Amino acid sequence: MDNRTKVSIVISYWKGTQYLEDCIRSIEQQGVPCEILLACDRGHDDIPDLVRDNPDVKIMEARECLPEEAGEEGSLDLPLGVAFCRNAALGNATSKYVYFIDSDDYLLEDALLPMLELAQEKQAAVVTGNQYSSWFSSYNFDLAKAGRESDLAENTELHGDMLRRRFPFRMTVQHFLIRRSLIEENHIRFDAGRIHYSDMEFILRVLQCAGRDAWVVKDSYYVCRLHNDRIHLPSLSQREDKGCAAEFLDAYQASMDQVRDRDRELEAVLDHCLVQFVLSHYPGCMQQSVLPSLRKLFSQMRDWKSLTGDLPFWQRKMLGAIRSGRYRAARICHQCYVVRKKKKGVFGNRIQWYRLMEHLLFRRLPVRKDWVILESFFGRSYSDSPKYLYEYLQRRYGDRYRYIWVLNGHSEALDKSGKHTVCRLESLRYVYYMARCGYRIFNVRQPSWNKKRDGMVFLETWHGTPLKKLGFDMEDVFSSDPEFKTVFYRQAKDWDFLVSANPFSTDVFERAFGYSRERILEYGYPRNDILYHPGKEEIAAEVKREFGIPEGKKVILYAPTWRDDQVITVGQYRFELALDLARMQKEFGQDSVFMLRTHYYVSQQLDLSAYSGFVYDGSRYEDISRIYLISDLLITDYSSVFFDYANLKRPILFYAYDRESYADEMRGLYIDMERELPGPVLTTNDELVEALHHLGEISEKYHSRYEKFCERFCCRDDGTASERIIEEVFQ
Ligand code: C2G
Numbered sequence: 001m002d003n004r005t006k007v008s009i010v011i012s013y014w015k016g017t018q019y020l021e022d023c024i025r026s027i028e029q030q031g032v033p034c035e036i037l038l039a040c041d042r043g044h045d046d047i048p049d050l051v052r053d054n055p056d057v058k059i060m061e062a063r064e065c066l067p068e069e070a071g072e073e074g075s076l077d078l079p080l081g082v083a084f085c086r087n088a089a090l091g092n093a094t095s096k097y098v099y100f101i102d103s104d105d106y107l108l109e110d111a112l113l114p115m116l117e118l119a120q121e122k123q124a125a126v127v128t129g130n131q132y133s134s135w136f137s138s139y140n141f142d143l144a145k146a147g148r149e150s151d152l153a154e155n156t157e158l159h160g161d162m163l164r165r166r167f168p169f170r171m172t173v174q175h176f177l178i179r180r181s182l183i184e185e186n187h188i189r190f191d192a193g194r195i196h197y198s199d200m201e202f203i204l205r206v207l208q209c210a211g212r213d214a215w216v217v218k219d220s221y222y223v224c225r226l227h228n229d230r231i232h233l234p235s236l237s238q239r240e241d242k243g244c245a246a247e248f249l250d251a252y253q254a255s256m257d258q259v260r261d262r263d264r265e266l267e268a269v270l271d272h273c274l275v276q277f278v279l280s281h282y283p284g285c286m287q288q289s290v291l292p293s294l295r296k297l298f299s300q301m302r303d304w305k306s307l308t309g310d311l312p313f314w315q316r317k318m319l320g321a322i323r324s325g326r327y328r329a330a331r332i333c334h335q336c337y338v339v340r341k342k343k344k345g346v347f348g349n350r351i352q353w354y355r356l357m358e359h360l361l362f363r364r365l366p367v368r369k370d371w372v373i374l375e376s377f378f379g380r381s382y383s384d385s386p387k388y389l390y391e392y393l394q395r396r397y398g399d400r401y402r403y404i405w406v407l408n409g410h411s412e413a414l415d416k417s418g419k420h421t422v423c424r425l426e427s428l429r430y431v432y433y434m435a436r437c438g439y440r441i442f443n444v445r446q447p448s449w450n451k452k453r454d455g456m457v458f459l460e461t462w463h464g465t466p467l468k469k470l471g472f473d474m475e476d477v478f479s480s481d482p483e484f485k486t487v488f489y490r491q492a493k494d495w496d497f498l499v500s501a502n503p504f505s506t507d508v509f510e511r512a513f514g515y516s517r518e519r520i521l522e523y524g525y526p527r528n529d530i531l532y533h534p535g536k537e538e539i540a541a542e543v544k545r546e547f548g549i550p551e552g553k554k555v556i557l558y559a560p561t562w563r564d565d566q567v568i569t570v571g572q573y574r575f576e577l578a579l580d581l582a583r584m585q586k587e588f589g590q591d592s593v594f595m596l597r598t599h600y601y602v603s604q605q606l607d608l609s610a611y612s613g614f615v616y617d618g619s620r621y622e623d624i625s626r627i628y629l630i631s632d633l634l635i636t637d638y639s640s641v642f643f644d645y646a647n648l649k650r651p652i653l654f655y656a657y658d659r660e661s662y663a664d665e666m667r668g669l670y671i672d673m674e675r676e677l678p679g680p681v682l683t684t685n686d687e688l689v690e691a692l693h694h695l696g697e698i699s700e701k702y703h704s705r706y707e708k709f710c711e712r713f714c715c716r717d718d719g720t721a722s723e724r725i726i727e728e729v730f731q
Contacts (some may be wrong), residue, residue: 006033006094006096006097007033007034007035007095007097007112007177008034008037008097008099008180009027009036009098009100010039010086010090010098011023011036011037011039011089011101011102011103012039012041012089012102013038013039013040013044013103014041014042014079014082015046015233016104017046017047018137019103019104019105019225020047020048020103022106022138022225023101023102023103023104024051025050026107026138027107028056029107030107030109030110030111030113034056034095034099035056035058035093035094036054036057036058037093038058038059038103040060040061040062040085041062041063041079042079043061044061047059060089060092062080062084062088063080065087065091081192081194082236083190083191083192083194086100086173086190086198087192090183093180095180096179097119097177097178098177098179098180098183099112099115099176099178100176100178101174101175102174102224104227105174105223105224105225106138106222106223107221108138108141108221108222108223110220111129111175111220111221111222112220114218115177116177118155118215118217119177119179119215122213123213124179124210124214124215125209125210125214126158126179126182126210126213126214126215127176127177127214127215127217128158128166128175128177128215128217129216129217129219129220129222130152130219130220130221130222131221131223131224132222132223132224133223133224133225134223134224134225134226135225136476137476139476140476143221152218153218154218155216155217155218156218158212158216159212159265162216163207163266163268164272166216167269168276169273169276169277169280170197170200170276170277171199171203171255171273172203173199173202173203173206175220175222176203176206182206182209183206186209188202188206189202191251194250195244195247196236196239196244196247197247197248197251200251200270200273201251204255204266205258207266208262208263208266226482228476228482228483228484228486229485230485231472231486231489232472241285242285242287243285245277246293248274248281249293252273252274252277252297267302268302268303268307271301271302272307275307275308275319278294279311279315279319282334283331283334288327291322292325294322295322295323295325298319298323299323304323308320312340314333314336314337314340315333317333318330318333318334321333350426351431354426354427354428355431357428357431358431358434358435362432362436363435365435366436367436367437367453367455368402369438369439369455370401370438371402371404371436371437372393372401372403372437372438372441373404373405373406373434373437373440374386374389374403374406374440374441375406375425375440375441375443375444376406376443377443377444378406378425378444379406379407379424379425380408380600381407381409381600381622381623382405382407382411382413382414382417382622382623383527384443384527384623385461385463385525385526385527385721385722386441386443386461386526388526388527388529388722389441389461389526389725389726390417390441393726393730394418396723396726402421403418403419403420403421404420404422404433405421405423406422406424406430407422407423408424408425411622413622413623426447434450437456438456438457439459439730440458442460443460443461444463445488445491446458448487448491451494457497458496458497459495459496459725460495460497460498460499461498462498462499462500462505463640464640464641464644465502465505465640465643465644466505466512466640466670467638467639467643467669468668468670469668469669469670470508470512471512471513471514472485472489472511472512473508473511473512473668474668475668479564489513489514492514492515495515496519496729497521497725497728498513498515498519498520498521499520499523499525499526499725500520500521500522500523500716501522501525501528501644501716502522502712502714504712508670521724521725521728521729523716523721523725524716524717524718524720525717525721526721526722526725527644528717529717529719529722530625531628531644531647531719532647532719533719539626540629543627544630547616547618547630549616552591553591553592554588554592554593554633555592555593555594555595555631556588556593556594556632556692557595557627557631557635558594558597558635558655559597559598559624559627559634559636559639559641560575560599560637560639561636561638561639562598562599562602563575563662573599573601573602574602575604575606577596577606578655578657579685579688580685581594581614581615583689584689585614587689587692587693588692589614592632593615593616594614594615595616595618595627595631596608596615596616597624597627599639602619606619624641625644628644628645633650633652633695634650634651634652634653635652635653635654636652636653637656637657638656638662638669642654642677643714646678646706646709646710647714649706651679651695651698651699653680653682653688653691653692654677654680654682655688656673656681656683657683657684659681676705676709677709678702678709679698679702680702
């Protein structure tokens with residue numbers, strides 16, 4: 001390839017440094033001589049060093065490109081928009097080709113070079129490639145999982161059917177390599193008056209001027225990043241508002257004016273995009289006022305049948321109704337389409353029926369201020385902070401309240417706890433009590449369908465000091481719902497109080513949940529009250545008896561967390577035991593036993609029969625706080641259990657055998673494991689055995705660090721958290 005040939009890469013930047021880094025890094029890897037024109041829309045103070053230090057990146061302040069007379073306007077802190085920024089960058093481009101990428105997107109390996117080579121080989125004016133969407137950063141993107149290896153068997157000319165395939169939803173300029181002379185000679189620029197849809201007219205003009213001198217390269221991948229945080233960093237399409245439909249129709253009309261009767265193929269692509277736009281935006285931002293214009297555009301469409309013929313029945317009817325001006329009918333057709341699509345949801349799904357009952361009946365009944373509903377780990381157990389708050393309520397207020405426990409199985413401890421009612425998660429009774437109880441005490445998130453009613457008080461205890469990054473602090477979201485951050489944020493808005501165990505958690509919750517610190521009760525964890533109980537020795541003896549652990553044996557508790565990538569189905573996970581139990585038995589079986597406690601998400605039962613009498617399975621035991629009391633030391637990994645356990649001041653070992661993949665790639669941690677944890681980080685069974693043999697030395701070595709750790713994380717726990725929280729919330 002001719003090395004002097006350079007590409008001017010046009011990027012408009014607003015915010016989102018983590019995306020920008022990924023984007024620039026992916027361009028660097030292409031090995032194509034290029035200049036990167038980064039036009040910033042609102043100052044460039046936040047540009048990361050990696051970008052700033054790249055000699056190929058030319059950082060431009062778009063505002064400086066405003067004409068003199070716009071001086072006043074330019075001083076306002078209003079965004080100038082993608083179109084303006086791209087024009088500013090285009091005005092500074094010097095290379096033979098111009099290439100468009102968005103600052104939040106990235107390229108996969110070898111995406112740009114084949115495009116450039118093809119452009120040169122074919123003397124083509126325009127070259128493009130394949131596009132994917134992904135919720136993940138380039139680091140976590142998996143082409144195989146994206147669905148298709150390649151769209152194309154070979155490089156193909158961009159016309160006919162290929163045109164429509166290249167623009168399945170809307171016409172955009174991303175991943176287009178365009179000969180710059182074509183843009184300049186034809187004075188093609190973006191319409192800076194448009195906020196969302198300036199691409200359509202631009203790319204249409206480009207394609208029109210290029211004649212059919214345009215190609216699609218077969219193995220070139222551009223990844224369009226979907227934003228998982230639409231609260232702080234919504235993408236342009238996530239920012240679409242009420243006015244967007246009018247803007248789209250206007251852009252469509254302007255584009256159509258360019259090609260009508262001149263280019264049938266481009267006309268058809270435009271019409272297809274309009275149909276797709278309406279299908280994805282109706283009725284959302286398609287206000288009544290735009291429908292008459294839409295009707296007119298629809299009636300001008302040439303090939304209505306082929307555009308709509310393959311659509312599902314109700315969608316076809318809906319578009320037809322708009323076309324003939326029957327807007328009410330269009331709405332009904334849309335509703336029929338939704339109902340039909342969700343057929344299972346409306347007619348076949350139990351919870352949908354219950355919610356209908358809730359809507360029609362339960363929510364019309366008065367809220368009972370003397371009813372309290374409590375839930376721990378989605379009804380999996382009678383445990384954690386809700387249990388201790390409840391026991392305090394029972395002791396202090398007894399019959400003044402009616403207590404409803406959400407519990408899917410059976411609990412002897414709950415049976416003995418006092419008068420209460422039990423319901424299963426997502427049963428009809430659950431929906432009923434959720435609609436009526438004046439108080440809620442939960443330790444995990446509530447169901448997303450549920451909205452708290454006026455007058456209800458929601459006490460969220462949460463379930464651990466965070467080590468693993470949470471909510472908005474997570475970069476990529478691996479949970480089943482990619483919109484988890486937004487859903488989470490909206491759910492947290494319903495909480496009136498949030499319990500925090502220490503100042504560190506308070507800071508994290510404020511940032512990661514977007515939760516106001518005024519409503520955070522930093523009183524320590526109710527579940528840790530038992531660790532300060534004056535009768536904790538007797539409780540420990542009782543727990544040992546429950547398990548049948550012989551007196552005099554040392555108890556080594558192994559309580560690891562779950563792994564995002566060992567999923568079975570939603571909320572259920574596998575766990576691969578990386579502990580060499582046979583070796584542990586050989587080394588320590590004489591005077592110790594192991595208590596294995598998997599996370600409550602781990603549904604698979606581990607077969608421990610070979611280690612009977614040495615390994616005890618505490619995974620189904622309800623309350624881990626009681627297990628802490630019988631153990632002499634804790635082995636864990638990235639679970640929040642050690643923050644609680646540290647209250648006991650007993651030794652803690654961190655067995656982080658998958659540290660690289662877990663801590664660095666999968667989740668990201670708040671704490672520097674090497675420098676801040678109150679015990680050694682071990683990665684192999686050898687290291688673990690060695691450490692278990694030298695516990696005395698380890699305790700000595702970590703003594704001052706352990707002290708500091710407790711000052712930071714256990715400073716609010718003193719055995720009275722339940723009392724202080726209940727008195728404040730139920731005052
Ligand atoms: N837990 C348990 N047994 C384990 C692990 C955890 O009983 N083997 C309980 C502990 O009470 C722990 C809580 O579940 O504090 C949360 O478990 P984590 O392992 O910390 O993981 P996660 O459920 O992802 O919660 O801020 C805390 C985070 O949300 C982490």
